[in-house]
Amino acid sequence: MNIRGTNLLGRFITIKTKPLQPSSFSVRFQSIPTFSPSFTRASSSTTTITTPFKHHQHHHLIPSRKFTMAAAQQEEQKITDWVKPKDPTGEFKRQQSSFRNFISREPGAEFPPEKGRYHLYVSYACPWATRTLIARKLKGLEDFITFSAVHWHLGAQGWRFSTSDDTDAEGENVGPAGSFVKEHEGFTHLRHVYFSVDPEYQGRFTVPVLWDKKQGKLVSNESSEILRMLGTEFDDLIEEKYRGLDLYPEDLRKEIEATHDWQYDLINNGVYKSGFATTQEAYERNVKALFEALDRTEEHLKTHKGPYWFGDRLTEVDIRLFVTIIRFDPVYVQHFKCNFRDIRSGYPAIHTWMRNLYWNHAAFKDTTNFLHIKNHYTKSHTQINPLSITPLGPVPDILPLGEGVPAVEYVKGHGY
Numbered sequence: 487m488n489i490r491g492t493n494l495l496g497r498f499i500t501i502k503t504k505p506l507q508p509s510s511f512s513v514r515f516q517s518i519p520t521f522s523p524s525f526t527r528a529s530s531s532t533t534t535i536t537t538p539f540k541h542h543q544h545h546h547l548i549p550s551r552k553f554t555m556a557a558a559q560q561e562e563q564k565i566t567d568w569v570k571p572k573d574p575t576g577e578f579k580r581q582q583s584s585f586r587n588f589i590s591r592e593p594g595a596e597f598p599p600e601k602g603r604y605h606l607y608v609s610y611a612c613p614w615a616t617r618t619l620i621a622r623k624l625k626g627l628e629d630f631i632t633f634s635a636v637h638w639h640l641g642a643q644g645w646r647f648s649t650s651d652d653t654d655a656e657g658e659n660v661g662p663a664g665s666f667v668k669e670h671e672g673f674t675h676l677r678h679v680y681f682s683v684d685p686e687y688q689g690r691f692t693v694p695v696l697w698d699k700k701q702g703k704l705v706s707n708e709s710s711e712i713l714r715m716l717g718t719e720f721d722d723l724i725e726e727k728y729r730g731l732d733l734y735p736e737d738l739r740k741e742i743e744a745t746h747d748w749q750y751d752l753i754n755n756g757v758y759k760s761g762f763a764t765t766q767e768a769y770e771r772n773v774k775a776l777f778e779a780l781d782r783t784e785e786h787l788k789t790h791k792g793p794y795w796f797g798d799r800l801t802e803v804d805i806r807l808f809v810t811i812i813r814f815d816p817v818y819v820q821h822f823k824c825n826f827r828d829i830r831s832g833y834p835a836i837h838t839w840m841r842n843l844y845w846n847h848a849a850f851k852d853t854t855n856f857l858h859i860k861n862h863y864t865k866s867h868t869q870i871n872p873l874s875i876t877p878l879g880p881v882p883d884i885l886p887l888g889e890g891v892p893a894v895e896y897v898k899g900h901g902y
């Protein structure tokens with residue numbers, strides 16, 4: 487008799503009982519690579535491991551010793567441990583992305599640009615993933631690349647896909663993986679997408695994921711590189727008006743890279759390094775560096791003609807900076823303790839720059855989902871917010887164009 491279900495780690499399993507040999511049974515896993523301690527104990531006799539996925543039809547026989555080692559590893563490193571518990575530095579260290587292929591229009595490329603071929607898995611909560619959604623829309627790639635979004639909650643098994651029972655995660659294309667990518671029917675968590683191409687995958691199960699539906703391959707899980715590909719590699723296929731938008735123009739490349747260098751480390755990643763720090767020293771070091779970088783950003787925007795970072799040219803810099811700044815007042819100020827100042831009252835030039843992007847460009851506004859953003863951080867990081875209560879403020883999430891915080895309005899009204 488076969489019993490189907492998922493194990494503690496969310497992997498699909500079929501437990502096949504063998505009536506003639508009551509003391510032995512086999513466990514069929516649809517994905518590996520690590521197993522919970524309870525399965526280590528339960529499956530000590532005959533154990534067959536298999537994956538259901540197209541690219542891994544082979545069956546493995548894994549000795550129980552490997553279970554124990556993998557289980558111990560799993561025990562040691564929990565998905566929700568953003569800083570390793572025994573790390574005395576208390577510093578959040580972001581891992582390198584593992585899948586680094588490129589869509590390329592070079593002849594003979596493994597991943598050529600093609601209409602309808604690729605799918606993006608994102609989370610609306612995630613700033614890194616949202617970069618790619620913004621680029622997709624700015625470059626008019628909606629008909630070229632499909633996308634779907636995970637549920638905002640990230641739990642012990644990582645991101646999960648929404649089901650029809652979820653009524654708390656509104657947003658375009660939030661739904662089961664199988665509704666968007668047929669071969670991912672039945673996947674409950676993003677981890678299944680990773681395991682489908684690498685059953686031994688040991689990295690984190692991050693969004694964004696760029697998926698090749700034609701070859702069943704994971705192209706990339708590195709947002710900066712996906713952003714770059716979408717910005718350039720489809721240019722032969724899209725309409726002239728979209729081709730004209732060059733997010734990485736030749737003459738600005740050196741300056742763009744130099745800006746990315748400090749903004750990535752001190753701002754995009756800086757908010758995480760401040761918020762995830764597990765020692766006072768690590769927090770203080772990172773939050774001070776973050777605000778110095780915000781001061782530098784303010785100064786640049788104040789002293790250069792806008793409306794974009796590079797004047798009248800919208801580039802990658804605007805996209806990469808926006809996704810962090812738009813989350814700043816609603817989340818990072820209180821949740822990550824980034825509270826020397828907020829954007830709306832402390833950084834007028836950044837505030838103006840951000841609101842222009844949000845209110846005047848659908849690509850920025852339509853890909854910003856405050857419900858996912860606020861709920862994700864405040865209800866997923868229980869080491870920071872153990873009761874998962876989401877603060878209601880600030881109200882509103884973003885101010886309308888041309889309207890300042892009350893103190894600014896008051897000063898204006900009194901002619902100071």
Ligand SMILES: N[C@@H](CCC(=O)N[C@@H](CS)C(=O)NCC(=O)O)C(=O)O
Nearest residue numbers: 612613614690691692693707708709
């Ligand atoms: N380097 C990656 C980072 C992506 C990333 O860290 N995404 C977060 C969400 S904001 C994630 O999916 N985290 C899940 C996890 O680490 O378990 C990129 O820029 O694409």
